[in-house]
Amino acid sequence: MSLSNLIKNWSSLRVKRPYEDQYKDKDYKWAMVIDLDxxxxxNACTTACYAENNLPVVGREAxxxxxxxxxxxxxxxxxxxxxxxxxxxxxxxxxxxMLCQQCESAxxxxxxxxxxxxxxxxxxxxxxxxxxxxxxxxxANCPYKVRYFxxxxxxxxxxxxxxxxxxxxxxxxxxxxxxxxxxxxxxRLTEAKGRARTEGRRVADGEVVTACAQACPTSAITFxxxxxxxxxxxxxxxxxxxxxASDRQEKDENLRGxxxxxxxxxxxxxxxxxxxxxxxx
Amino acid sequence: xxxxxxxxxxxxxxxxxxxxxxxxxxxAWAQINKDVLRxxxxxxxxxxxxxxxxxxxxxxxxxxxVYQYRNGLGAADLENPQVWxxxxxxxxxxxxxxxxxxxxxxxxxxxxxxxxxxxxxxxxAMTTFSxxxxxxxxxxxxxxxxxxxxxxxxxxxxxxxxNFNSPLxxxxxxxxxxxxxxxxxxxxxxxxxxxxxxxxxxxxRKKFYWFLSAxxxxxxxxxxxxxxxxxxxxxxxIPLAVSVHSIVASDFAVSQQPGWHITSFPPYFxxxxxxxxxxxxxxxxxxxxxxxxxxxxxxxxxxxxxxxxTFAIAMVWTYLNLIEYASAWYGNDEYAKQALIFRxxxxxxxxxxxxxxxxxxxxxxxxxxxxxxxLPTMMVVSLLLNVGMWLERFMIITPTLAHGYYPWTWTGDxxxxxxxxxxxxxxxxxxxxxxxxxxxxxxxVSMYEVKEMVYHRFMASKARA
Numbered sequence: 001m002s003l004s005n006l007i008k009n010w011s012s013l014r015v016k017r018p019y020e021d022q023y024k025d026k027d028y029k030w031a032m033v034i035d036l037d038x039x040x041x042x043n044a045c046t047t048a049c050y051a052e053n054n055l056p057v058v059g060r061e062a063x064x065x066x067x068x069x070x071x072x073x074x075x076x077x078x079x080x081x082x083x084x085x086x087x088x089x090x091x092x093x094x095x096x097x098m099l100c101q102q103c104e105s106a107x108x109x110x111x112x113x114x115x116x117x118x119x120x121x122x123x124x125x126x127x128x129x130x131x132x133x134x135x136x137x138x139x140a141n142c143p144y145k146v147r148y149f150x151x152x153x154x155x156x157x158x159x160x161x162x163x164x165x166x167x168x169x170x171x172x173x174x175x176x177x178x179x180x181x182x183x184x185x186x187x188r189l190t191e192a193k194g195r196a197r198t199e200g201r202r203v204a205d206g207e208v209v210t211a212c213a214q215a216c217p218t219s220a221i222t223f224x225x226x227x228x229x230x231x232x233x234x235x236x237x238x239x240x241x242x243x244x245a246s247d248r249q250e251k252d253e254n255l256r257g258x259x260x261x262x263x264x265x266x267x268x269x270x271x272x273x274x275x276x277x278x279x280x281x
Numbered sequence: 282x283x284x285x286x287x288x289x290x291x292x293x294x295x296x297x298x299x300x301x302x303x304x305x306x307x308x309a310w311a312q313i314n315k316d317v318l319r320x321x322x323x324x325x326x327x328x329x330x331x332x333x334x335x336x337x338x339x340x341x342x343x344x345x346x347v348y349q350y351r352n353g354l355g356a357a358d359l360e361n362p363q364v365w366x367x368x369x370x371x372x373x374x375x376x377x378x379x380x381x382x383x384x385x386x387x388x389x390x391x392x393x394x395x396x397x398x399x400x401x402x403x404x405x406a407m408t409t410f411s412x413x414x415x416x417x418x419x420x421x422x423x424x425x426x427x428x429x430x431x432x433x434x435x436x437x438x439x440x441x442x443x444n445f446n447s448p449l450x451x452x453x454x455x456x457x458x459x460x461x462x463x464x465x466x467x468x469x470x471x472x473x474x475x476x477x478x479x480x481x482x483x484x485x486r487k488k489f490y491w492f493l494s495a496x497x498x499x500x501x502x503x504x505x506x507x508x509x510x511x512x513x514x515x516x517x518x519i520p521l522a523v524s525v526h527s528i529v530a531s532d533f534a535v536s537q538q539p540g541w542h543i544t545s546f547p548p549y550f551x552x553x554x555x556x557x558x559x560x561x562x563x564x565x566x567x568x569x570x571x572x573x574x575x576x577x578x579x580x581x582x583x584x585x586x587x588x589x590x591t592f593a594i595a596m597v598w599t600y601l602n603l604i605e606y607a608s609a610w611y612g613n614d615e616y617a618k619q620a621l622i623f624r625x626x627x628x629x630x631x632x633x634x635x636x637x638x639x640x641x642x643x644x645x646x647x648x649x650x651x652x653x654x655x656l657p658t659m660m661v662v663s664l665l666l667n668v669g670m671w672l673e674r675f676m677i678i679t680p681t682l683a684h685g686y687y688p689w690t691w692t693g694d695x696x697x698x699x700x701x702x703x704x705x706x707x708x709x710x711x712x713x714x715x716x717x718x719x720x721x722x723x724x725x726v727s728m729y730e731v732k733e734m735v736y737h738r739f740m741a742s743k744a745r746a
Contacts (some may be wrong), residue, residue: 002437006436045590065355067361107537109448111446111447113443132425134354135423135449140364149424150353155546177423264537269571
C-alpha cells in the first residue's frame, strides 16, 4: 500500500538542497548563451517558438492586457542617457531576448503545491501540464516572470479549422487553466537523446538546437550541452569564467558574460553576453 | 446592591456610581431561555432584509464564478505579473476574520474572562463561516478547480504526492484542520443549548434538535465530561489558530518576491487577523443586538470591553506594520526598499495611505468612552477598520506583484474587473447568508453559559453585600 511506501521512503520526500542534492545526469546539462551584441531584435526566435511549441496567438486585446503566451520575448530597452530622436533613441533600442532561465535551483519548483514543475536530471525545469492545477504560485515566485498561464481556452480560438493542421504533433496543446513556459524544446532534446542512445553515443554538439537558436539569423543564440566540455556552450561558459552553481562569479571584469539576477541564487542556465557600445558617437 | 426603594436615591446611584454591569444578574433562567428561543422564532424585519440582500449578493458572485469557470481565468482580467488579483487578497481577509472567534471562545475561556459568554457563540460561528468563505477563494483562484484535490496528501496507487515543500500544501492542511476543529468546537459547545431547543420545539424541528443534541440530559456526569472535553478542544484550537495564519503568511514570506520575503510576516498576519476579526465582532454584535432583540445580553459594557480589546490589537498591528516598513527601509535589500517606495508613491499609493490611515489612526476613536458607547459610531468605525484591513491585504498582493525583481514586468495600470469584484462581493453575501441562517436555526447566544455568568455574578454580589 502506498502509505507504507511513504513511511519506508520518507527520506526521499524530505527537503533537499536545491542544487547539491539533485540527481544529475552526468552526460547532459542543457544550457544556452545569448549574445546581445548579435541580437537585432528581429523577433524571429519568438516566431519560431510559436510555430514549434504550439503557442496560441492571443490577439490584440488579450495581448494588451498582458495575457500573451510568448515563451521567448524580445524586451526593448532605451540606453541610459541616450540622445532622443523624437520618441526613439538616436542610436536605436537595445534588445534582450527573455525566456525561462531553466534555473538549477528554481524558485518556481519549490512552491508548486502539486509538483507539476520539477527538475529533470539533464537540467531542465519541466512542466507537467496534466498535473498542474493552476494555482499560479510558480509565476508569482518567478523573478523573471517567464511563466505563462492559459487564461483562456485557446485551442478553438487560436487555431480555427483548418489551422489546427499547422500544430506540431510532438507538442501538447494546452487547455485553459494550466501554466506553461519555455521547455528548451524538450521534444527535440528527447528525440535526439533517444537517437543517440540507440547508436550508443552522446548527443553531438550542434546535433540538436532549440527552435529559437535555429531561427536566429545572426546566431545570437547558442544552445548546447554544458556537460560536454567540447561543446560551444561549455567553451563559452568556460571562457566567460561563469560557474553554474555559484551566485557570485569571480571573473575578469572585462568579460562580457553575465547571468540575470543570479544573486538570488537561482543558478540560471542562460548566460547573456553584454552588448558592447562605444561611449561616444 | 441597593437596599432602598427610594426612586431619587436610585437616580443618584445611577448617575454618580456608574458601575456598569456586563449583565443584569437578576435575570431569571427561564427568561434567558425564553429570550434566546424567541430570537429563533421571530426576528425583526431587518433580519429578512439582510438575509435577502446577502442572497442577492451571493447570486451575483455565483454568476461571476460560472462565467469565469466557463471562459477561463482570463475573464477575470488577470495577467502575467498580476496572477492573483483580488482572490488571494480576499482569501487572506477571510482567513483573518476567522481568528477572533477562537480568541473569544478559546483563549478567553481559558483565561476565565466571563464577559465573553454572551457573545462567543456568534463569534465562533463567524470563525467557521469565514473559513468556509476563505476556502471558496482557494477554489475560485485555481485555473483547474476541478482538480483541486491534487493538493491534498491522499494515499494513491500512482505514487503522486503533493509537493511537501510548497506552502500551499501546508495551507490546505492547516485550513482543513482548523475548519474541521472549529466546526467540532462550535457544535460541541452548543450541545446543552440544543437540548433546550429540543425540549421546546415541536414537529420536525424537535426531531432535528433531538438528533443534534445527542442525548443530552444534563446529568452531573454529562456536565463533568462536557467540561473536560470542551476545555481540551479549546486548548487544541489555540495553537491551530496561530498556526493557520502563520502558514498563510508563509505563502508570502517563503517566496522571494520583494515585499513578501519578510521574516515578520507571520506575527504581522496573526495580529492583522485578530484585528479584523475583532472589528467584525463589533459589527455583528451591533447587528445581532438589534435584529434579535438581544439588548439584555449583548450589553454596552461588553461592547466596551470588545472595543478596548480591538484597540489593543490595533496597536499591536500598527507596531508590526511599522516594523515591516522599517526593516525594508533600513535594510540592505534594495529591491524590497523599491517595492515599499512603489507602494507609497506608485499607482496604488492612495489605497496604501488609506490602509495606514484606517488601520492605525481610525482605531483611536476607540479611546474615547463616549464614542465607544455610541452604537452608530461604532458601527461605522468597525466597518471602516475592516475596510482598512481588506486594503491591507490588497496592498500585500497587488503592488508587490506589480513591482517585482524584473523591471520589464513592472505594471502600474492593473485594476480588478467586474468578475473579480463580483466574486468578492458574492463572498460577503455567502458569508452573511450562512451567518444569518445559523443565527436563525441555532441559538446565537449561549444560554447555559449566560446562566453560569448570571449565577456567578449573583453569588459574587451576594458575597459582597
